[in-house]
Each structure stands twice: as structure tokens, then as C-alpha cells.
Amino acid sequence: MIADKYAEEIEGILARFPHKKSAVLPLMHLAQREYGYMSEDAMREVAGILDLDPTHVLSLAGFYSLFHEEPTGKYVLEICNDLACALRGADEFVEMVCRKLDIPLGGTTEDGLFTVKGVMCLGACDRAPMLQYNLKFAEHLDEEKFDNLIAYLREEAASGEEPPSVVEKIAAYAKK
């Protein structure tokens, strides 16, 4: 339950707005971080904290593209293949990634570690090809750097020790 795990953070987030409803995106980010995706239970939990109808949360989960309503891999690799990046080889990069991970675009690797998605501009066109994994930027990529990244992430996953995500770090600010 994020309500317990992040009780102080949530209290702080709520204090930042004159109306509770404004806290819905921050809480959804926390919930997705906690449960990996916006499961039905996660939506009901967020709705419960904010006295919203759960349908409201579902509606937002569908509207905002960073929320996943289905389980994903542990790392969601969101590769920008929008025009500016595509002019610098993003489409070929996507192809390479899919080939390496042996999944189609949108698919998840069998070990459940990686999901690959093509996304719209991420504000890093000058560093294409690039991707975001769980909201972290990886830029100026090529095949070798991508291999290194994957190796690093596999290691991290195997170690079972995950550094705090930026979502948590930001939520922690609300505490003070």
C-alpha cells in the first residue's frame, strides 16, 4: 500500500495543493513505481486516498502515456523515434534494439526484464539515438553503448538492489 509506505510523502504532496485532486498524477507516479503498472487495485488505492471515483484514475491512466495499464517489463525502454531523432538514426536504432532483445516493438522480453516502446519526442533530439528507461535518460547511443546499458541493467536486476528512482526522490522532497 503506497498509503502506508509513503505516508509522509503523500501528506506532503497533498499539502502542496489547495485541492486534493491535483495530487492525482504524483500519486499515480508513486503507485506505478510501487506496483510496476497501474493495476486496477493501484487505481482504486489512489482514488481512495483522494476521494475520487476510481473511474477518474482509470481515465487519467488512459490519457497520459507514461502510465501502463498492463504489466510491463521491469525496465521500460522508451525509445524516441520521432522526426528529429529519426533524422539521426532512431528508426534503425529501434530495429537494432528489437533484434537484440528478440521482441517486436511494444513487446516484453521473456525474462520479464525489458519492454521496448517507440515514443514521441523526449526533449533530447540533439543526443539521438536515445531512450529513457524508467524515466532515466540514456543518450548518444549506439550498439555498443546499448549493449553496455543492457548488461548494466541485467546486473542491477540480478543484484536485487535498486537505487531509488527519481519518482521516489522527488516525492521525498514533499516530506519537508
Place this chain on the structure above:
Amino acid sequence: MAHILLRHRDVENIHKLDVYRANGGYEGLKKALTEMTPAEVIDVVRASGLRGRGGAGFPTGIKWGFIPKDAEEVYILINTDESETGTFKDRELSEKNPHQVIEGAIIAAYAVGAKRIYNYFRGEFMDAGYAMEEAVQECYANGLLGENILGTDFSCDFVCHYGAGAYICGEETALIKSLEGERGQPWSKPPFPAIEGLYSKPTVVNNTETMANVPQILVNGAEWYTSMGTEKSTGPKIVCMSGHVENPGNYEVIMGTTYRELIEMAGGMRDGKAFKALLPSGGSGPVITADALDAPLTYEGLDAHNSVMGSASVIVMDETTDMVWAAQKMIHFFHHESCGKCTPCREGTFWMEKVLHRLMNGQGTEKDIETLNSVAAQMKGRTLCALGEFAINPVLSTIRLFPEEYKAKVKNSQSEDWEKALATQ
């Protein structure tokens, strides 16, 4: 040239409060709070000619002046949604020199009587947001935010907020809805945010870069600012150079610099290829070709070329670029990002993508080009917000400037490509 907005490139660690202050930081704020009335602050900004850097170029001082003087609750909203294809300046400003933005926003808050500033980052910018959160913490710890800022009786809070992936949230009314915890969908103006904005209270929405301009205007004065640029387009501007240039990145220039100079600054065309076209305002402005390269980068500079400076995110394309492909990429973006609220945009982007897809697959007909043109005409001037208007720009302008490439796609339908397309069905 020394940087004005991108000073972090000249001054190391300027993201730290002490470094920022050691380099004249928060002097503008101090001047505003201790020497000037709110009305005087607005006057200076108006006199500087500063116009919104979010794309529409609305004069910032005039916008601030719209806030009712007797309003009890006013909000400042910084727009760091930056989701336009090819745009990455607000991210750099937030990550590398957050205090400059914070200072500008506090000055704005003082000018319009706001007690709270929200900075809306697109959800993907949490890293940049984190840098800003750190800076905000420093401000609170040093009397620059919170109660009695700099010992005056002005108090103001600053809250960072994060979206979750939706280009439309950059549109100011959609941004407000999103911050209120709703679907980020724009409303039909009026009412304008200056009268009924966040939580139905008067609200100033300004782009991150706009805010970043404010501190130095306060320190150096309006005249210093108007001495840069042209009559209608004053001051410095960050240009995001991307695509087929040698060194893509942000470049700070004085308004009036030509597009040709910009390409040169970015190291020229990549691999020495010939220039073909560029998108001057990310995905949303009409494409321009070589004949427009000597036009100045100003709000009005591309008028004669049926295009706009917009957010000055310049996507450069060389001779190898298939313009129909580029148009398809862009319409895919707008179809993906259309919020679905109004009919012409929701349906129009869907159909334009279908048709362009058909053309790209070599299954298009001559009539499809006509259809694209007329669907675009059906959207023009009829959508609820400007996203629909943006969406038709790359399509209409490429059809206008590169008709033969479209026709070639149709012709190809009789050739090998056509066979191939059928075979892959």
C-alpha cells in the same frame, strides 16, 4: 559571445545558489522587491519587449498586466512541458541553471501578486525537475522562497509538478486542467487564464525560457534588452538545432540572426550534404526551403515564407530526406497526441495519418493528395486549440513545396514498390 540565458556554459556550478548569487543572481529580485512597485516591474518587462518564448510570442509584460489588480488569489504557472518535437531548451535551462528560472518566476509573482508558483514539468523531465527541486530547497533555506522573501513582506511558494506524457499539456489551458488533476484537455477561450485560470483564479502561464529572461531585464533595464534584436523581437533567444546538422544542440543567439547563420553555428550540414528544408518550429510550423534561409530569426521573420519562428526548434533536413516520410512522422506525432476533445482534430489527424501511411506504402492515389489537402482545410480555423492547426502545417507545407515527391509516391504505386507493398500485406 558571452551567454545570457545559457550562462551555465560559462560559469561552472551556477546551479548552486552561492555560485549563482556570486554571479549577480537574485539581484534582479532584490531590486524588484526593495526598489520597485509591482506596477513598475510590469512596466519594465513591457518596455523590454520580451515576448513569450513558448511559441506564440505574446508580449509578457502585457500578459502580466491582464491580471486583475484586486485579485485575492493569483497563480504563476511555469510551462516546462516542452514536448514539441525538436525542442530541448527548457530542459537544459532547468537542469543547468534552475535559479535563473526561479528568480524570474518570483519576480513575476511579485509583479502580479501571486503567492504560489507551480512549475509544470512534463513527466519525462523528472531529472530536470529534480535539479529544480534542489534549487528550490536552497531558496527556502536562504529566505528566497517562503515567508518574507529577502526580509520584505512579500511571501511566495514554489511547487514543482510533473505531468505524465501528453504533448497537449503544453497548451496553457490543458496544462491548467492537468494540474487540477483532470485529463489535460484545453478549454475553449475565453475565459483566458489571466481571468479564470488555475482553480478558476487569475493565472499567468509563461514558458520556462520566458521566465529565464526576466532577472537580467530587471538588473540591466529595458533599454539594455531592446538594444538586442529587432523592434518587434527583442533580446536573446535559445534555438534548438537538431536533425542533419553537424553539431545539434542549443544555441543562444540575438534575435535577427538568420537561419543560414544558425546552421553554420551548428557546424553546417552533416557530412557535407546539401540542405533541403527545415522545420523552424518543431513539428508544428510549416516547412521552409533554401529560399528562406536568409530570413531572420524573429517573430515576424518568416511571414513572407508562410511560416513562423514559434519555439525556435529548428529541425534541419538534408537532400536525402523523403519529405512525405517526414510529413508522415509529424502527423503520426499529432495523431498520437491529439487529445480527442474536438472533432476536427480527433478525426482529422486520424485520417491524415491513414492517408499518408497509404502513400508511404505505395498504395496511394492521386486523389489521396487532394484528400490530404481538403482534410487539412476542413481542420483549419475550426479546432478548439492550436494543436489541430499545428498538425496540418507540416502536411500542407510539404505538399505545397514538394508536390513532385507526393506524386512520385503515387506513381510508384504502379512500380516495384507497389508490388512489394502488396507482397508484404
Place this chain on the structure above:
Amino acid sequence: MSDLVKLIIDGVEVEVPKGTLIVDAAKQIGNDIPVFCYHPKLEPVGMCRMCLVEVGFPMRDRATGEFVLDENGKPKLNFGRGLQTACTTPVGEGIEVRTTTEPVKDAQSSVLEFLLSSHPLDCPICDKGGECPLQNLTMQHGHGTTRMVYSDKLHLNKHVPLGELIYLDQERCIQCARCIRFQEEVVDDPVIRFHNRGRRTEIVTMSDPGFNSYWSGNTTDICPVGALTTADFRFGARPWEMKPAASLCTHCPVGCNTTFSTRREAKSGGKHVIKRVMPRQNEWVNELWMCDKGRFGHHYAADSAARLKRPLIRKNGELVEVSWSEALDFAAGKLQQYGTAVAGLSGDRLSNEDLFQFQKLFRKGLKSHNIDLAARRLAGGDVVAKVGLSSGSNLKELGKGDAIIVVASDLHEEAPVWWLRVKQAAERGAALIVLNVRSTRLDKYASHVRHYAPGQAVDAVRQLVNFAKVEGDSNGDALSAAAETAANANNLVIFYGSEGVDYEETAVIAQHLANLLLMKNGDGHAGRPNNGLIPVWPHNNTQGAWDMGVHPAFGPGYAALETPGLNAAAIYEGAANGEIKALFVMGADPVGDGLMADRGQLEFLAVQELFLTETAQLADVVLPAQSWAEREGTFTSGERRVQRYYPAVLPIGDNKADWQILAEIGERVGLGKPAFAASLIFNEVAKAVTQYKGMDYRTLAQVVKQWPDVGGEDGYYAGNAQKNRAGLGQVWASAAESGDAVAYDVAETAVHVNDGLALIRTAALYTPGTLISQSDVLADRLAQPTISLNAQDAAQMELAEGDLIDVNVAGDTIAALVHINNTPAGLMLLSGVPYVAGTAVAQIGQEIKD
């Protein structure tokens, strides 16, 4: 009025109040600007873009602020801002609107082409076909052709249950958000929403049960396409095959105006059957809305197999079918046998004609005043006659500066449309004062809430009135602030109900509240429009029963009797101990409702009914009556609006109207030839009931032009787009309106002190009962017997959420589910069971394990 604005629309000058939207201004002069997302009862959003028009704004000189004039000295117009949405743009002085120019036509046909490009065009099998705004506007403004490729159409799900009552066809939806906005803005049940964005936008719900709202059916009316349909109508009939019949809802005292759509069907032997019920516009009563109980709970009337069809007489212990003459002779003969030991009990769902004839049979024919309502719950009809909501009122007009008090009632469950209108008045700025023993859904909108202790309702009301007397003495107490607000309000409307209070207490409460209305701080509220008392009666025609004199102490028109007859309680007692020998029960089931144990010492029991109820099963003669759907008549709402309903279908079996049965018995006991039409009886009513003077079936059928203007050529109201041609009814004037009301000298009542756990029965809209259990569609919504209490009390009794336990109340044992919520300490609320007045002491029995 000074704030009128003059503008020109297509060359026609029109003057409308400032702030009017262009689309509404155009409608005033018969110019139907096409719309989809716009609905006059919803906030405009300008999203479908169907209503784009050209608007010229007068130009002003920047420097001087003066109008720029052309060579004729007229202000120059600027048409340069492009097309504007008529649904969001308010009128302005001197603007000119053009709705038929080429750019406008092109915009309209373009929007239609866009909408149709994703639409399945399955009109031949669509329930909306024939009354579909999309169809109609396409005929008027569409291209006739499209350039989109059919195979590119998006294919989506066509039978998505949003719940078991409402189905969604995702392909047909044009994303106008009328349904979502209605649920959010109007009724505050935001349980349906858009999901996804762009072309993938679709409607979803996560509520449990699906589409959990008492208002869901209204979305199917206002949906401008066939995307939303009701479970009991979809694929049932084509709109043009159906005949409308104006009617009234019979479920609560609001008196919503409705329309039955009927059609002849082979499977019903060629007879007319009711296919659906929709609200009929009456801006004074229900505007364009109705609740789902009314919409889905009508099946008991005409399509229930359980209906009685022939008269029955008990022979050799069995009820057997007989002819009408045998049954009537038998009943008349028996009723006359027992002198004054005869009594009559009636339900309060019957028509004024029935009720009038009922009291006439007893008073004039059988010379007995022993008549009453079988289930008395709320007193004060006589008080209402004096200070009831004044004629000429409309709850829609209450807003800033006005006050509404609601005492001891959960309007959301008891009278949903009143809840809606009170909520909306509060949203417009009216001060809402809620007095109850516990929180209800009204609290959210209230400016003053007082939760009094169980048993102390009378005391709380008395305090409120006393505080109001002492002007300006707000001592910080919530009640005293509320009293001050009420006393100083421009207009004051008071609702009172019977939650947790017994009949005698409600009588006292009504008098206190009357005194508050009569108090002369300003002008006194009583007697002025938009002021007065509204009783939350248990049934749709309880008001009529009081008016007709179905009361042991009053004759028709509240004429007090010198020697009152026995009231219901005394009649039940009399039946048990033999003092009453013959009992006639009409439209009520006292045995089934637990008011009467059995026949007791009765020598004769006659029951006039729709169904073979538990009481009817014990009867000597059972007289089968027509339901209201089979005949005509009048009901009087809680706002004292006398309204007509009309026959929709042919009578079932040999059944007769209640008044007719009574009149034919009357003929047999010497009352002369029976009237042959309900209207003639109503004429008698208008003579006997002074308040109804001047009314007849024609005056009740009068209509005036209503706004919004439903039923025109535009068709944009979709399903409920039928003009009300059947009548708006008439409100009878309270005594206060002619200055004939004086304050009550209210008797002191003892303050209840409860020891132990108090138990109050509360209303639930879908409380299972004879009537709504006949509607299969509502089966899953029926309220389960539930006991609500707070966490501490539950912990003390070792009860957990969801436990099934026995509750003993006043000798009854009820199995109920435990629900833990914010119920005040020391109190238990029992819902989902038939209502019994007052506050009881309860005992929790064994937990039931299954």
C-alpha cells in the same frame, strides 16, 4: 430590463438578456444552429465544433475606445476572428451572426463528415434511428458523400455493458461528452469517464456496480446518437413505431412527468405494450430528468404476469374467480352489515379520483369516518395546507440569498429529483441547512449541518426556530448561525421527512417549521412564491390522500370533523379485538408490511389490488384494479401540483379503475348512479375540495412555452425531445397566500432519552417491495437489508464489515449485513427493509453463519 443586448442573426434583430449564448439567442427566433455537444442543461464546452458560425464584432478605436463607424454611421464589424462556436460565445451588443454563409455550411458539413467517417452507419438497427440528432443533422447539413475509405474505419466494441442497466456501443459514440458531463455536473456521480485520448477515446466505468448512479438512464436520453441504450429497451422497437402516452411517475412525491412509449406487439396478442419510459419536460417539476427507479421500475404496472385479472370470492376456503356483479353485490352487502364497525384503509399511490371516491363511499355511503392511510408515516398535511410551497414557485429559481432547510430526510434516496434540485440550488449559492441524525448525501452541499442525537429531532427543530426568533443573536452555535441565515434569507423553502421520527413527532415538527415560515423578521416567508413547506411524503399521492380527506379527522379540503373516526392504529387494534368487523383495504398490504398480523377478529375483509398480496390472500373478496398505466386520473405532488396522467395501454383482464369499483359499490349502498369518467369525479373533487376550485381536466392539461424549447425541429434533445403537450398541472394555493395562516401554539413534547443502541430505519431508493421487484432489470440493484454503524460500536459488538447478523427490532428479527461507516456513535441504521417510523431500540442477535 436594462441588461438586454441587441444583435442581428441572419438579418433578423433579436434582443436577449446579457450573457445569453448565441445558440440560445438564435433559437428564440426559430433559427436552429446545429449542435451536438451543446445541451442547455450542461455547461457549454465547444468541443464538437458543429455550431461554428460567423460572428462580426463591432470594432473599437484602440485609443479612444469608441466604436469605429462606417460611412452610414453604423459601427464597423470585424468578421476576422474566424468561425466561432455559437454554443460558447455569449451575445454582445451590436454583433452580427451569420449562420448560412458558405464558410459556415462548409464547416458544418465538414464536421459531419468527420463524425460519420468513424461512425458505423448502422442506422437500420439502431435504437436511436428516427430520433437521432446525428441522422437528422446529416440530412440537413451533411455532404451526402464521403472521401474517406470505408475499410479505414475504426472498428470497436458494440455491446459494452457499462452496468447491467446501460449498454455502450463504442462505434456509435461521437465523443460529445454529454453523458459524462451530465453525470459529473448535473448529478455529481462521475462514474463514467473518457479513457484514452484522440481517436481512441472511449467511455469507461470502474464503479461497482457498473455505472453506479440513480440517474444513468438520463444519459441515454441526451446521447445524440445510439451509443447509450437501456437494457430493457435496446433492440426493442423503432422510435417511429411507438405511440407516446403522457404519464406520471408513481414512485415518490416529486411527481415527475413521464412519457410511455407504447407499441402493438404480436407476442402480446396485438395489444399495446409499454416499451420504455422517458421523462417529459416540466421545468417546474423534473425539468428534463427522472431517476432510474421511475424509468426501470414501471414493469409492475402493465407487463407483470402476477397482476390480478378477475374478481375473486372466497368459497369453501378458496379464492375463486367470479363475475364483477357477484363480487360487487357481495362486497356491498357485507360492508353494510356491520353498521359503524366498518373501516377502510387505503394506500397513497392511488389517484385523487380513487381516494375521493373511497372517502365518499365510507362517509356518505356507509356513514363511517373510520378511514385512514394503511401506512401512516408522516403527518402535517393540514400544516402544509396552510404554509406549503406557494403556487408560482420553482425550485430552479432558488440561489444566492435564499435558504433551504431539509429536516429528517435523505432526499437522495427518498425523492431523487428533489435532491437534485436542492443540490443545484445550493450550487447556485442558496444556503442549505441540513438537520438529521446522521450524514446524508446532502451534507456535501450544505452550508450548515446539524446532526442531532437520536430521538431529538423535535428538540433540534424547536431550537432552530427559537434561535431564528432572537434576531442577530448568533451565539456561535451552528444551529443559531443556521437559524439566522434562514430567517434572513430572501426565500425560504423547507423540506421535512420522517427519518427516525414517528408520526406524532412529525406533526410537531411541521408546526414548528410553519412558525419559522410565518415569522415576521422581514415580510414573513410563508405565502410568497419560492417559499414554503414541502413534506417528503412516503408515496406519490400522499398529498392527494390528505387533500381528498382520506383521514379520520378531516373531510375533503381539510374540513375538520366534529367527531373523528378511528385512525389506522385504532383500526388495526379494532380488527384484532373485534371492535371492527368489516375492513376494506385499497391498494395497500398491511399484512405484508407488518402492520397487521392477520385477519384478527374481522368478519369481513375486502381487498382491492393489483396483486394477490399477503392481505389479499386472507380476503373474502378481492377486487382487481387497473394500474395507472391503464387509465387516466390525477395525482398531487408534494409541491401540491395536481397533475394528470393518461392511459397508455388497454386494461389487463377484466380489471376496473379503483374509482369505478368504488362507485359501483357506492351505487349498491345507495349513492346513486356511478360517474362514468374520471374527469367527472374530478369535477366533484373541485367542488368538494375548496383548494381545487376552478380546476378541471382541461385546466390541468394546459401548457405554456418552456425553456429550453424541447420538441422543435432541431431534435437536439434526442430521446426526450417530445414537447409536453399533455399538461403542466396546477398548484393549489396555500392558506398563507391569502394571508389566512397564523402561527401554531406548539405543544411541548418530551425529549427522548435513549439508552442502549438506537436503531433508525432509513430509506433506500431500491428497497425491495411489491412494485420494484416486478422489474427484472433492477434485480441486481435491490438494496440488501443492511445495518450500518461506526467502527467503535462495531468493535464493541465484535462485528466486522460484511458479517450477516440477526437484528431484533420491536419483536421482529431481521437478517442484515454489517456495514461500517461514519454513522454517529450509539446509532445503527437499518436500510433495505420496509420503512417503519421512529427510533427503536435494537438488539443484535447471533451472527448467522452459512
